[in-house]
Amino acid sequence: QCNHRSLMLNCEMTEERFIGSIKRCLLFLTEDETNIFVFQKRFSMKLVNPEKRGLKCYHFKKQFTTYLDYISEKLQPKRIVSEYKKREVNAYRNKTKECIWKRDELVKKAESYLLENVDYYKFC
DSSP: OTTTTTOOOOOSSOHHHHHHHHHHHSTTEEEOTTSOEEEOOSSOGGGOOTTTOOOOOOOGGGTTTHHHHHHHTTSOOOSSOOOOOOOOOSOOOOGGGOGGGGOHHHHHHHHHHHHHHOHHHHHO
């Protein structure tokens, strides 16, 4: 999400500021009336119903390869079919310029924060 918003993580500060730079990257994050960042709920664990098993994660690297074959069996065909055109939404990334990849402890802190605090990452 940082790349999509053209933001960089701050790796040179305290852990609190590092986590703050992660929060700034998250889409659907807004300030409330007290200027505290809060997540707009775009995904909730309430959507996950183990009995129905209707909500699943799919690896993002497969989204334009095997996923289309997988999901096409489950969806109704369109009435009007048009040619699919892939649209790149993220800018080119040069990971060598991103400080987080040079420090394993920051990668672990970021993963830990996202898994503990953001429902989408908890689920997937």
